[in-house]
Amino acid sequence: MSIVRAQNRAFQGKPKFSVLLIEDQRSLSQMAAAMLKERWNCYVHIATSMSEARVALSSGTHFFLAVSDLHLPDAAHGEIIDVLHEARLPTIAITGHFDKELRALTLKKGVLDYVIKDSLNAFEYLTELVGRLYKNQFIQVLAVDDSATSRAYLKHMLGTQFFQVLTAGSGLEALKIIESNPDIRIILTDYNMPEMDGFKLVSEIRKLHGKDRIAIIGLSASDDSDLSARFLKIGANDFLSKPFSFEELTWRVNQNIEMLEHIDIIRDVANRDFLTGLFNRRYFFENGAGLFVKTYAEKKQLVVAMMDIDHFKRINDTYGHDCGDTVLKDMAGLLSSAHFKTYLVARLGGEEFAVLAEGDSFAEISEHFEAFHQSVAETPSHCDGKTISYTISIGLCPTRLESLDAMLKQADNNLYLAKQGGRNQIIMG
């Protein structure tokens, strides 16, 4: 599966957002709308003039942003930008040609970006930009600079791109913020700061977070051309010389966040089962042993469960393979929302699932798994207008043994006994 397809898949089912597209050339508006809908699963409202845009703005629809041509039949000189500005609607401008004055004017009026509609490429850029801005809302960025003015500038510029922006006035403050905000994905850091310079900060961050987790962009106003090389060698992903333009800043930040997203997607594709979205066998065995050790160090009780849907072949044979898939997905959903603390849930293959969970006493473990076992029996799947009831067998290893392998073996033996004993039951001990 390509990255783009994986990203598209990630967007299906997410809350939709609405875009107000203001463009008088019907062929262009329809192409842009089709591309936006196809790529991001969003609503697009098309207005062909400023007066239609005004109607849309007063309709009560919550638009995420506007994409607007600057030259409309009833507003030939960019007046629409003022209307959108007044309505406080973030806007991407589209225009037939680039000119310096236009750029300055639009940026001054709070336009997020501008697109020159000279090719199909421009519409691809626009489509990516809209999705990028939507996703930015969920991304934390940290700007580190001892100059309050620079921090305010970075905060403002990144804020216009919808990022959640945190700021720090020193390296030490930055390290504290990073520790308490594990979701930070991008850090911009100045070089010249008292106490801890940018190099030291980068090397401290890299002790804990790899380049594939947090991207760091070094910043400096120094003329020293070695700075960028040293920033990169010490672990920064990128470098920007001050002063930088708005476009340079947003382009670099967006490039870096996209790189991280691509890595996340590749990692997800490698670690997750495509059908159910649960972790796959490979991930389970690569990470299970580490969890076994970690929970031991934290003095947590560990339970290993092996589960298998009963007579699953019959379900496939009776209702068809697609309905079998629906049952597998529903079972995965029930496991993911189980009312006990799970450390790791995986589909090991076919209709077999494995769970590492917390459990303090036999009584508590038994209660949790009994409740889960019953919830499966009481929650049939629905497919092709049919209701499919099914049951599962569970084998448990409720006490910590010398290794995860030993626990898995015991859970598997108990699962075998559960099947031999007539299925639809839990065997533990």
Ligand SMILES: Nc1nc2c(ncn2[C@@H]2O[C@H](COP(=O)(O)OP(=O)(O)OP(=O)(O)O)[C@@H](O)[C@H]2O)c(=O)[nH]1
């Ligand atoms: N729909 C669907 N079926 C699958 C998938 N992976 C494996 N299967 C089917 O799962 C069935 C497993 O059947 P068996 O191993 O005989 O087990 P069972 O019918 O569940 O019987 P017991 O485990 O003994 O209760 C086979 O028919 C496989 O083709 C899948 O991803 N989707």
